[in-house]
Amino acid sequence: MAKIMVVDDSKIMRKILTGTLTDAGHEVIKDAANGKDALDALETMEIKPDLITLDITMPVMDGIEALKNIREKYPDVKVVMVSAAGQKSKVLEALKAGALDFLQKPFEKEDVVAVIGKFVNNA
Amino acid sequence: MFDRLFADYLVKTGRLNCDQLDRIYQDQQKKYVRLGVIAVSEKLMTVEEVEEVNQLQALYDKRFGDIAVSEGYLNEEQVSRLLALQGNPFLTFMQAAIDSDIIGAGEFDDLLKEFQKENNFTLMNIEEMKSCQVDRIVPIFVYKEPELVKKLCGVMIRTVSRLIDNHVFIRKPYVEKSVDFEALARQELNGDHHILTAIAGDADDGMMKVAVAFAGAENVSDRDDSLDALCELINCVNGLLATEASNDDVDVDMDAPMAEGNKGKVRGENVLVLPFVACGREFKMLITYDEDYEVVVG
Ligand SMILES: [Mg+2]
Numbered sequence: 001m002a003k004i005m006v007v008d009d010s011k012i013m014r015k016i017l018t019g020t021l022t023d024a025g026h027e028v029i030k031d032a033a034n035g036k037d038a039l040d041a042l043e044t045m046e047i048k049p050d051l052i053t054l055d056i057t058m059p060v061m062d063g064i065e066a067l068k069n070i071r072e073k074y075p076d077v078k079v080v081m082v083s084a085a086g087q088k089s090k091v092l093e094a095l096k097a098g099a100l101d102f103l104q105k106p107f108e109k110e111d112v113v114a115v116i117g118k119f120v121n122n123a
Numbered sequence: 124m125f126d127r128l129f130a131d132y133l134v135k136t137g138r139l140n141c142d143q144l145d146r147i148y149q150d151q152q153k154k155y156v157r158l159g160v161i162a163v164s165e166k167l168m169t170v171e172e173v174e175e176v177n178q179l180q181a182l183y184d185k186r187f188g189d190i191a192v193s194e195g196y197l198n199e200e201q202v203s204r205l206l207a208l209q210g211n212p213f214l215t216f217m218q219a220a221i222d223s224d225i226i227g228a229g230e231f232d233d234l235l236k237e238f239q240k241e242n243n244f245t246l247m248n249i250e251e252m253k254s255c256q257v258d259r260i261v262p263i264f265v266y267k268e269p270e271l272v273k274k275l276c277g278v279m280i281r282t283v284s285r286l287i288d289n290h291v292f293i294r295k296p297y298v299e300k301s302v303d304f305e306a307l308a309r310q311e312l313n314g315d316h317h318i319l320t321a322i323a324g325d326a327d328d329g330m331m332k333v334a335v336a337f338a339g340a341e342n343v344s345d346r347d348d349s350l351d352a353l354c355e356l357i358n359c360v361n362g363l364l365a366t367e368a369s370n371d372d373v374d375v376d377m378d379a380p381m382a383e384g385n386k387g388k389v390r391g392e393n394v395l396v397l398p399f400v401a402c403g404r405e406f407k408m409l410i411t412y413d414e415d416y417e418v419v420v421g
Contacts, residue, residue: 009379009380010351010352010355010358010380011348011351012334012337012343013355015338015341015342016338016339016342019339019341019342057377057379057380058379062379083362084358084361084362084365084377085362085366085376085377086362086363086365086366087366087368087369087374087375087376088366088369088370089369104362105355105359105362106282106286106359
């Protein structure tokens with residue numbers, strides 16, 4: 001079981017991810033609707049998440065910029081991208097910036113659980 | 124897809140009422156089309172030849188395909204193609220309509236010809252549509268537009284078919300300077316092209332039905348959620364398009380989708396409208412391509 005933060009501008013997508021991860025035995029300790037809100041939340045959280053699922057296409061601050069900030073400030077927090085924007089350039093940029101994996105939307109719930117499980121089970 | 128499209132035509136022209144249609148749909152789910160029916164529909168065998176093979180089948184305990192091959196009516200390759208067609212929704216629809224005595228076998232063919240004529244479809248178009256494959260049907264309706272727009276329409280209908288309603292069908296697209304909406308989910312694409320992709324929602328519960336199919340009933344509680352789900356659907360569709368385009372070195376970048384919960388209009392020189400019916404409701408997919416547009420609310 002891991003402590004997870006879900007970042008996505010779509011409320012529906014946050015609900016789907018939260019439900020999926022909770023059903024798989026994880027605890028979603030926080031969610032945020034854009035990169036800036038996520039960074040603000042991280043700053044005030046006493047217990048940081050083990051892993052963040054991060055969308056890319058979001059207003060205010062997109063996921064790539066948020067990823068770079070998160071990796072710099074919280075290098076222990078793992079990040080998996082969950083995004084519709086699966087262009088080669090985006091995937092490469094995210095992996096280069098330190099994302100552990102890239103899940104493209106629309107996803108199968110089992111795939112989300114499997115991918116996240118790879119990185120938190122041995123945490 | 125074509126079964127629903129054709130059924131829509133039959134209801135609109137008054138040939139079928141809703142009760143009859145419900146009966147056919149119920150029956151259709153149980154159907155496994157007989158190979159002989161498909162062989163005739165595919166014009167590989169005549170009705171007489173099929174009857175002859177049926178009689179031989181009653182005599183010997185052999186499969187239809189095997190006898191048709193040994194009698195020289197079909198070759199192995201044709202048999203495997205016909206077998207692949209057995210679950211085809213248009214054929215199961217046809218068989219259900221005929222078996223329930225709602226439409227006669229001969230009449231069915233006449234109705235199909237009328238449908239073809241009234242919609243200015245070619246015989247080739249009808250054959251493509253009978254495949255019920257989204258990738259073969261969408262290009263019959265959307266053919267004048269630039270390549271990327273054609274792809275976008277294809278990805279949208281394929282995604283709706285896969286995630287929301289596998290009975291989705293489209294109506295003829297048209298171009299307007301102003302399109303009214305009750306609610307709007309939209310996303311702008313930038314990069315090598317400037318495209319608006321939007322779905323105009325309805326005033327009643329259609330959006331909710333689509334949202335529930337997309338996100339699950341437990342995640343959708345009100346109209347805002349429904350619109351949010353439509354936005355995320357568009358986001359997924361555009362993401363798939365952008366991914367596909369990136370393999371051809373076409374740069375497509377997505378802005379965050381936006382929801383408009385109030386009535387309004389989309390205005391532009393050429394707003395392409397592709398109506399599609401999902402979960403029993405008509406939605407309008409709106410697209411503008413490389414030109415300015417405006418969304419006016421109120
Ligand atoms: Mg997003």
